[in-house]
Amino acid sequence: MSNKIFFSRTIFALLIINPIIPLNTTEAQDKVLIQEKILSVANAVLKNATFQFVDKQTGKKYSSTSEAPPDAILQPESEYNDWRYWNGVLNLAMIDLSVLLSDNRYREFVHKNLAFTFDNYSFFESKYKNESKWSYPFGQFFICEELDDCGAMGASLIEIYKSDNQQRYKQYIDNATNHILIKQARLKDGTLVRTFPHKYTLWADDLYMGISFLCRLGEMTGNKKYFDDAVKQVINFHKYLFNANYGLMYHCWYSDEQRPGVAFWGRANGWAMLAQIDLLERLPVNHPKREELISLFKKHIIGISRYQSENGLWHQLLDKVDSYLETSCTAMFSYSIARAVNIGLIDKRYLPIAIKGWEGIMTKITGNGDVEGVCTGTGTSDELIHYYTRPAPLNDVHGIGAVILAGKEILNTFNKQSK
Numbered sequence: 001m002s003n004k005i006f007f008s009r010t011i012f013a014l015l016i017i018n019p020i021i022p023l024n025t026t027e028a029q030d031k032v033l034i035q036e037k038i039l040s041v042a043n044a045v046l047k048n049a050t051f052q053f054v055d056k057q058t059g060k061k062y063s064s065t066s067e068a069p070p071d072a073i074l075q076p077e078s079e080y081n082d083w084r085y086w087n088g089v090l091n092l093a094m095i096d097l098s099v100l101l102s103d104n105r106y107r108e109f110v111h112k113n114l115a116f117t118f119d120n121y122s123f124f125e126s127k128y129k130n131e132s133k134w135s136y137p138f139g140q141f142f143i144c145e146e147l148d149d150c151g152a153m154g155a156s157l158i159e160i161y162k163s164d165n166q167q168r169y170k171q172y173i174d175n176a177t178n179h180i181l182i183k184q185a186r187l188k189d190g191t192l193v194r195t196f197p198h199k200y201t202l203w204a205d206d207l208y209m210g211i212s213f214l215c216r217l218g219e220m221t222g223n224k225k226y227f228d229d230a231v232k233q234v235i236n237f238h239k240y241l242f243n244a245n246y247g248l249m250y251h252c253w254y255s256d257e258q259r260p261g262v263a264f265w266g267r268a269n270g271w272a273m274l275a276q277i278d279l280l281e282r283l284p285v286n287h288p289k290r291e292e293l294i295s296l297f298k299k300h301i302i303g304i305s306r307y308q309s310e311n312g313l314w315h316q317l318l319d320k321v322d323s324y325l326e327t328s329c330t331a332m333f334s335y336s337i338a339r340a341v342n343i344g345l346i347d348k349r350y351l352p353i354a355i356k357g358w359e360g361i362m363t364k365i366t367g368n369g370d371v372e373g374v375c376t377g378t379g380t381s382d383e384l385i386h387y388y389t390r391p392a393p394l395n396d397v398h399g400i401g402a403v404i405l406a407g408k409e410i411l412n413t414f415n416k417q418s419k
Contacts, residue, residue, distance in 0.1 A: 031414050034358075035101075037365050038407035041400065042097055044369030045090065046109055049080040051116050053137075065123035074123070075137050079397050083117045083141040085209060088152025089274075089401030092212075095159050097408050100415075114160055117141055118168055146194055147184060150176035151209035158216040177217060180210055181229070187255060190229070191236040197380060200255040204268035207237045208275040215279045230279050231289045237272065238296050247303015248318055252380040261380055263387050264318045270332025270402070273300060277336040280345055298346060304333055305353050312360030316375055317387050324392065327364045327373035328399030330357045331406040338409040342416060351413065358410045361403060374399030 053062045053074040061077065062068045076082050080090065091110045098107035121138040133139030133149070140149040154176040161169045185193050185200060192210050193200045211230045218226035241249040241260060250260035251268040276297045283290055307318045313325040314333060334357030340346045341354070364372045374396040378387065 027414075031411070033362075034407060034411045034414060037362050038097065038404060038411060040367070040369035041365060041371060041407070042094065042106060042369075042404055045080055045094070045400065046105060048078050049109065049113070050077045051081055051112060052077045053120075065120045068123075080400075081113060081116055083121070083138040083153055084397070085140065085148040085152040086397045086401065087113070088154070088156045088212070090397065090404070091153070091156035091401070092159065093401040093404035093408065095156070097404055100408055100412055110156060110160055111164060114157055114169070118172075144175070144179050144183075147180065147192060147206045147209035150179055151206075151211075151213045155212040155216050158213070158220055162220070173217070176213060180213060184210075187236075189236060190232055191240065192233055193255065198254055198256050201380065202237070202240055202253040202255065203380060204237065204241050204249045204251055204265075205271045207233060208271040208278070211275040211279050215282045219282045224284075227279075227283055227287060231283070231287065231293060234276060234279060234293055234296065235289070241272075242296075242300070244299075246319060247299060247306060249300070262382050263380075263384060265378065265387055266314050266316050266318050266326045266329030267332065267375060267378070267398070269300070269304060269318060270329040270336075273297075273304070273336040274332050274402075276300070277339050277345075281339070281343055294345065297340070301337055301340075301346070301350055301353070308353065308356065309360070311363065312356040312358070313364075313373075314357075316390070317384065320384070320388075323388055325360070325373060326375050326392070327361060327371060328375060328396075328402050330361055331399060331402035334358050334361065335402065335406040335409045338406070338413050342409065342412055354406075355410065355413075358406055361406055365403070370395050371399055371403050 051063065053065060053068065054060070054077045055062070055068065055072045055074055057073050062074070065074060068074055080087065091113060094106040094110050098104060117138050121141050124136045124138050125142040128136060128142070133143035133145070140153070144150050154173060157169055158173060161173060185195050187193055187200060187202075191202060192206055193202045194206065210233055214226045214230040218224070218230065237249070240253040243250065246264060248264040249269050249272050251263045251265040252261040253259070254261070276293065280290070280293055280297060283293070304314065304318065308314055309325060311325070313327070313330045315321060315323045316326040317323040334354040337350050338354035341348055341351045366372065372394060373392050375390050375392050375398065376396050377398060378390050381387070
């Protein structure tokens, strides 16, 4: 077995049977390897997040929009410094890593990252002429149309607001709350949906985009209504999207034709699992729907476990072995399962699924912290070829946060075993 695979099958068994065992030299080396891999990715983010803008016309760089001439066509030099939903996941991962390692550099990155948007977005908002929000830096900040415009980034803002309670942050949180509760399209039963590609399409992605925010809002305010709404979303999304025969969620459900889409897309299932563990970790233990949610979560875990490849990775289309092995969904699955075990939500028997997933992820992290095999942004489609042919460019930000989350939680697992 490669020395990059840190747990032998024997160690798997020992950890499950007797979770409190002393570290031997090999295990200590394994722990070092896990941390090295995580830090190579996280430190690459710190290195490449320049907090600068580049004028696309002249190539000149500016540390703030106030330094640039009014006619400059600016964009953030680093993708890590934009306001997109994938940056929200990255922010949350860096906060968690900071806590686990007691290293404030990663949390400070998030503080600085959020302030970078708030300090500079008005330059781009003033130029906005009803074009696509994807054409503008920070477009999802000042153009809030769907859940992925405010949910994940709003969730990371809530985490920072706990210790940095700026009024402008509170105003954004209030606006995002209003959007999710009142403005966002819903079916008659309250299920969150999008207005495209067909009117009132339910996306599995949106379980995370809504719940990551709602559950943290419930935790911050103590208001039960936010938890109740989040719980309703999990139950309803399973009702519309979950195929019990496969144990997987379809990417979407079309309300105009009352049918699901065609694809069991990996990352869509990953978003759904992230949402479920985010909620269950924060849901009051006496909530009447808690056990029902745990049952649904376990069914999803068992479902995806059937499709894990020999090397630990899952496929882009989970049930299609001729589709490519994809890193971000693997990271989302591995994190969700390991986190559930570590907080005592599910039995340790599920842990090998997560560990095997991390083994696969490590093969996709290069020596300098680049991440391979992450599918780029992917809309819904009724053509499977759409999913088969989606590119997976190096360091696609859709997966960076998820990889850090997965590695962080496997390291957390290892730490718990050694205590």
